[in-house]
Amino acid sequence: MTYTAPDIAWAPLVPMMVVLVAGAVGVLIEAFMRNVAMRRMVQLQLSVVALVLSLFAIVWQWVAMDGDGVVVLRNMIYLDRQALAWQFLLVVFAIGGV
Numbered sequence: 001m002t003y004t005a006p007d008i009a010w011a012p013l014v015p016m017m018v019v020l021v022a023g024a025v026g027v028l029i030e031a032f033m034r035n036v037a038m039r040r041m042v043q044l045q046l047s048v049v050a051l052v053l054s055l056f057a058i059v060w061q062w063v064a065m066d067g068d069g070v071v072v073l074r075n076m077i078y079l080d081r082q083a084l085a086w087q088f089l090l091v092v093f094a095i096g097g098v
Helices: 013-032 038-066 081-097
Strands: 071-072 077-081
Touching: 013 038, 013 071, 013 077, 013 081, 038 081, 077 081
Parallel strands: none
Antiparallel strands: 071 077
């Protein structure tokens, strides 16, 4: 029995990874920052920066996309223009909610 490592296209996952890393950093900030007012301000800034970076990554992928799309993680995720449009809308509404 042999194990073959999966072929992962990391570039299409950048918008999701930015938000996930910001969430992990936010948990660390929540755990270690004592001043409540400062913690809320840092959390707000971190959220906005992460969402804006994710938005730029989505727009960059939309502009750079040619063809039908990209298969990521052995047919588990398929990234095409419609998926990018949904991601764009979710991030825009998330920025509005912050």
